[in-house]
Amino acid sequence: MAITASMVKELREMTGAGMMDCKKALTETDGNIEAAVEILRKSGAAKMAKKAARIAAEGICRVASEGNKAVVVEVNSETDFVAKNEVFQEFVQHVADVALASGKEGGMNGEDVQSLLDAGLTDDIADKTLKIGEKLSFRRFAKVEGDCVASYIHGGGKIGVLVAAKGASDDAAKEALKNVAMQVAAMNPQYISREEISADALAKLKEITVDSALNDPASLPKPIQNELFAKALDGKFSAEDAAAYEENKSNKYLFNFLSDAAKATLAELAMADKENIAANKIFAGLVEGRVSKQLKEITLLEQAYVKAEDGKQTVKAYLASVNKDLVITKIVRFEVGEGMEKKNEDFAAEVAAQLG
DSSP states (O other), X not given: OOOOHHHHHHHHHHHOOOHHHHHHHHHHTTTOHHHHHHHHHHHHHHHHHHHTTSOOOEEEEEEEEETTEEEEEEEEXXXXXHHTOHHHHHHHHHHHHHHHHSSOOEEESSHHHHHXXXXXXXXXXXXXXXXXXSOOXXXXXXXXXXXXXXXXXXXXTXXXXXXXXXXXXXXXXXXXXXXXXXXXXXXXXXXXXXXXXXXXXXXXXXXXXXXXXXTOXXXXXXXXXXXXXXXXXXXXXOHHHHHHHHHHTTOTTGGGGSOHHHHHHHHHHHHHTHHXXXXXXXXXXXXXXXXXXXXXXXXXXXXXOTTOTTSOXXXXXXXXXXXXXXXXXXXXXXXXXXXXXXXXXXXXXXXXXXXX
């Protein structure tokens, strides 16, 4: 059977495959459109297998909502160019709609993701890989539910946020949650409140803060610095650093005159005496202050509200000003590619190599 241009065009519109691939499939099936589609789908699966080892760390997030439920998904591509492709963006929205309609709560590459893939999204991804020509990956999704929910997409899909709350569902509450979703996108809190942080996590934060302080002798209280210098001057400093100390010990920029080796020596001495220094009341106060500051940065309700006119109002105070019964119950923040290895590609070099 003669393969006409109109047949190739029809198959291209159905699958998005290249013209030569469509012509070849039609030739193999003697013009049978349905059989040609099947061949191209199988070809797409083969292409996916070849691309499986490649890194897909670009992509976009999309949200879907209905009533008091909302979902956010992340689907990855290999390049940011494809992430801006209309076909890809429509597909990611389809994934979000499927995830919302499912009874699954979501997760990171977990059973819920796999169940949606098994229910048909694997075939959809194969079709889109055929059409787009890059490895695609449905990485994760999360669902929230509450009296009031809000979602926010930032940077064209680079960040996707969900916020759920209880206690109110009027227009003022919805607007407040939208503002909080923007806050979450911008400030990336790890917790809603301090009460969410486990004792182990708090202990780890304190330990890291202690070690960080000890490894930065210039930030330590003066009495502790003096003790460290006394030990360092007892044969542990070089002659040059000992002289620099004696000449500049009254200078508030003393550490600028010391070598990196001298600073490292002071840090080693501080770490070696960690137990005693940690028991020092002045040092303990320094650590508690730093821990408290970090907690304010990582807990949503204690963060300064980004739209606060005075620059000081907390998110907790902002919510109370809208409705004292409005309580945030869950936040989700996805940022495309976070925690993934990204391939550093030189496309100009790749094209040059292909051209020989």
